[in-house]
Amino acid sequence: MLHARCKADVLKTLIDATSTLVDEVKVHVAAEGLSLKAVDPAHVAMVELTLRGAAFQEYKADAMEMGVDLEKFKEVLKLASGDDEVEMDFDPAGHRLVMKIGNVTRRMSLVDTSGMNDPKVPKLDLPVHVTIAPGELERGIRASEAIADHVALIANKDTFELLAEGDTDQVHLKLDKSMLAELKASESAKSLFSLDYFANMVKAAKGSPGIHLNLGNDYPVKIEFDLAGGNGHVTYLLAPRIES
Amino acid sequence: MLHARCKADVLKTLIDATSTLVDEVKVHVAAEGLSLKAVDPAHVAMVELTLRGAAFQEYKADAMEMGVDLEKFKEVLKLASGDDEVEMDFDPAGHRLVMKIGNVTRRMSLVDTSGMNDPKVPKLDLPVHVTIAPGELERGIRASEAIADHVALIANKDTFELLAEGDTDQVHLKLDKSMLAELKASESAKSLFSLDYFANMVKAAKGSPGIHLNLGNDYPVKIEFDLAGGNGHVTYLLAPRIES
Amino acid sequence: MLHARCKADVLKTLIDATSTLVDEVKVHVAAEGLSLKAVDPAHVAMVELTLRGAAFQEYKADAMEMGVDLEKFKEVLKLASGDDEVEMDFDPAGHRLVMKIGNVTRRMSLVDTSGMNDPKVPKLDLPVHVTIAPGELERGIRASEAIADHVALIANKDTFELLAEGDTDQVHLKLDKSMLAELKASESAKSLFSLDYFANMVKAAKGSPGIHLNLGNDYPVKIEFDLAGGNGHVTYLLAPRIES
Numbered sequence: 091m092l093h094a095r096c097k098a099d100v101l102k103t104l105i106d107a108t109s110t111l112v113d114e115v116k117v118h119v120a121a122e123g124l125s126l127k128a129v130d131p132a133h134v135a136m137v138e139l140t141l142r143g144a145a146f147q148e149y150k151a152d153a154m155e156m157g158v159d160l161e162k163f164k165e166v167l168k169l170a171s172g173d174d175e176v177e178m179d180f181d182p183a184g185h186r187l188v189m190k191i192g193n194v195t196r197r198m199s200l201v202d203t204s205g206m207n208d209p210k211v212p213k214l215d216l217p218v219h220v221t222i223a224p225g226e227l228e229r230g231i232r233a234s235e236a237i238a239d240h241v242a243l244i245a246n247k248d249t250f251e252l253l254a255e256g257d258t259d260q261v262h263l264k265l266d267k268s269m270l271a272e273l274k275a276s277e278s279a280k281s282l283f284s285l286d287y288f289a290n291m292v293k294a295a296k297g298s299p300g301i302h303l304n305l306g307n308d309y310p311v312k313i314e315f316d317l318a319g320g321n322g323h324v325t326y327l328l329a330p331r332i333e334s
Numbered sequence: 335m336l337h338a339r340c341k342a343d344v345l346k347t348l349i350d351a352t353s354t355l356v357d358e359v360k361v362h363v364a365a366e367g368l369s370l371k372a373v374d375p376a377h378v379a380m381v382e383l384t385l386r387g388a389a390f391q392e393y394k395a396d397a398m399e400m401g402v403d404l405e406k407f408k409e410v411l412k413l414a415s416g417d418d419e420v421e422m423d424f425d426p427a428g429h430r431l432v433m434k435i436g437n438v439t440r441r442m443s444l445v446d447t448s449g450m451n452d453p454k455v456p457k458l459d460l461p462v463h464v465t466i467a468p469g470e471l472e473r474g475i476r477a478s479e480a481i482a483d484h485v486a487l488i489a490n491k492d493t494f495e496l497l498a499e500g501d502t503d504q505v506h507l508k509l510d511k512s513m514l515a516e517l518k519a520s521e522s523a524k525s526l527f528s529l530d531y532f533a534n535m536v537k538a539a540k541g542s543p544g545i546h547l548n549l550g551n552d553y554p555v556k557i558e559f560d561l562a563g564g565n566g567h568v569t570y571l572l573a574p575r576i577e578s
Numbered sequence: 579m580l581h582a583r584c585k586a587d588v589l590k591t592l593i594d595a596t597s598t599l600v601d602e603v604k605v606h607v608a609a610e611g612l613s614l615k616a617v618d619p620a621h622v623a624m625v626e627l628t629l630r631g632a633a634f635q636e637y638k639a640d641a642m643e644m645g646v647d648l649e650k651f652k653e654v655l656k657l658a659s660g661d662d663e664v665e666m667d668f669d670p671a672g673h674r675l676v677m678k679i680g681n682v683t684r685r686m687s688l689v690d691t692s693g694m695n696d697p698k699v700p701k702l703d704l705p706v707h708v709t710i711a712p713g714e715l716e717r718g719i720r721a722s723e724a725i726a727d728h729v730a731l732i733a734n735k736d737t738f739e740l741l742a743e744g745d746t747d748q749v750h751l752k753l754d755k756s757m758l759a760e761l762k763a764s765e766s767a768k769s770l771f772s773l774d775y776f777a778n779m780v781k782a783a784k785g786s787p788g789i790h791l792n793l794g795n796d797y798p799v800k801i802e803f804d805l806a807g808g809n810g811h812v813t814y815l816l817a818p819r820i821e822s
Binding site for chain 1 (some may be wrong): 653
């Protein structure tokens with residue numbers, strides 16, 4: 091059972107953060123809120139997302155699972171502008187989600203979840219912690235996209251760097267500790283990542299005040315940020331590329 | 335003979351309302367104003383439009399006919415922003431319409447009207463009359479476009495509904511009498527329409543305060559709205575689709 | 579040696595004015611400022627551009643040449659909004675231009691200039707001088723693009739005209755001396771030009787207060803305008819087309 095009402099923007103950020111990795115997802119509905127875990131088809135990245143009931147104007151739910159077609163959900167949310175309210179009710183008879191936006195009722199079929207397993211999230215103890223404004227990363231990413239397919243994230247106790255190398259050109263974003271909200275590094279770290287994946291993850295964090303990056307040496311990066319004014323949280327894991 | 339001057343927006347709404355059904359149209363020019371009638375090539379829909387001389391800053395005309403290429407007319411109007419004035423003069427020598435926008439004079443050839451007959455507009459006595467804000471219909475239409483090719487318009491003395499059914503999904507816009515500017519139904523009505531045609535007609539009414547829908551049971555819908563602050567009027571007829 | 583800092587918009591206008599004719603250009607760097615000359619591959623048009631050091635917030639340079647890939651430069655400038663500052667330093671070791679936008683450093687490889695010769699700019703003594711607002715020309719050009727591939731520029735001591743003729747349609751922009759910032763004609767002139775080239779040149783002048791046109795009879799047009807608040811200057815030459 092699910093009955094929820096919230097600003098369209100809350101659902102939009104949830105959908106955007108997830109659809110960057112998968113087309114369909116199994117959402118766990120519980121009394122406390124919604125949660126999901128998913129791995130992308132290439133097994134390069136993983137997302138873990140929670141959205142507490144407090145993110146909603148109204149929220150009542152019993153434990154259940156919903157399989158959601160993210161592209162279709164996104165289309166439905168386009169009927170609402172960001173501040174419009176969206177009402178959601180689970181209809182067990184038709185196995186559909188009944189969404190109300192203004193005077194329009196949209197009955198949306200759900201996806202079968204029987205083949206969808208929750209991925210196990212590996213525990214990683216990463217030595218470097220950086221907190222950075224999304225806009226700062228975005229400019230570095232946009233500059234890099236013109237010249238390379240991957241970027242190196244590099245940190246030590248004094249600086250954080252993003253470095254992209256083309257055949258002849260180079261992009262270098264370098265931030266001193268004083269220019270970062272947080273920089274803690276018990277050792278120095280450098281790892282290489284697919285620019286495409288990394289760019290989409292940073293894009294999903296656009297509205298949040300800060301992105302937390304957790305880095306190691308040739309290790310996955312753990313990217314975290316808050317949703318819905320702190321009532322939601324996203325964690326991405328992105329596998330490193332081995333430098334050839 | 336025709337000499338007219340008006341805001342570009344007045345002509346834009348006239349062209350937009352007509353070009354949704356046909357590429358070329360025969361415009362009747364008369365001392366009182368302009369008028370036209372046209373049927374789309376598939377004979378599914380019809381438009382009847384009048385624009386009184388009072389819609390113009392200046393209007394002088396003798397009875398005549400002009401064949402207009404609507405796409406070309408639309409291109410010319412793009413040279414003006416909505417509030418810019420457009421001047422039109424018929425040039426009988428070159429059989430062209432001479433349009434002035436700012437300091438640019440655009441001599442636009444007209445289309446031969448000899449093969450263009452005015453369609454006969456059937457008289458329909460429809461039992462249901464609904465007046466509704468265009469924005470309300472638009473959201474229902476946009477929601478429907480994702481799941482279906484046609485919509486049902488349904489009304490009785492208490493409610494007006496728009497219903498679209500996909501294979502698994504459904505869109506339902508339901509408005510009580512209290513949410514409508516007008517609802518008069520001497521009997522209940524339900525008819526199915528091509529979503530594409532209906533969407534374009536509602537889109538043409540975007541700037542008007544209210545759309546009047548006249549409905550019957552498995553009958554054409556008559557869609558009416560005002561143009562140019564009440565100095566113009568559009569009537570569409572759209573044939574029903576038979577539910578299979 | 580080059581060290582310069584300026585608003586991104588200053589470089590954007592320089593790049594836009596040049597990229598309309600060529601993909602790569604040799605920029606002459608000197609103590610007084612930057613300059614370039616280029617001819618388009620079809621040898622129909624030529625550009626001559628100067629940008630004084632005063633256009634920059636900071637400017638220090640020794641005489642040298644830089645080969646610039648204009649498309650790549652344009653991409654880099656997209657990282658900055660118009661008011662953002664861009665810093666440029668020539669790196670002789672890597673033969674690269676080091677650009678700083680915010681905290682991003684973009685090392686951009688330069689193009690080999692050994693095969694790039696500076697074109698000789700012919701001296702033309704043209705009898706007609708017109709100064710006109712770019713917006714006025716733009717509307718005439720946009721109207722013409724729908725019906726023709728070339729336009730005639732026509733002037734005598736009283737009027738300046740732009741005329742485009744399609745098979746059946748015509749566009750005519752006619753401006754009296756009183757509607758122009760300047761009109762001096764020691765004889766009357768009429769020449770035909772490729773609309774495509776002419777449109778791009780006028781587009782590059784968008785931000786300038788006035789375009790100077792220098793015309794003759796079946797002669798090239800010389801188009802001049804200022805950049806960067808008068809600290810830069812662009813001169814185009816465009817060859818006439820012979821009327822068939």
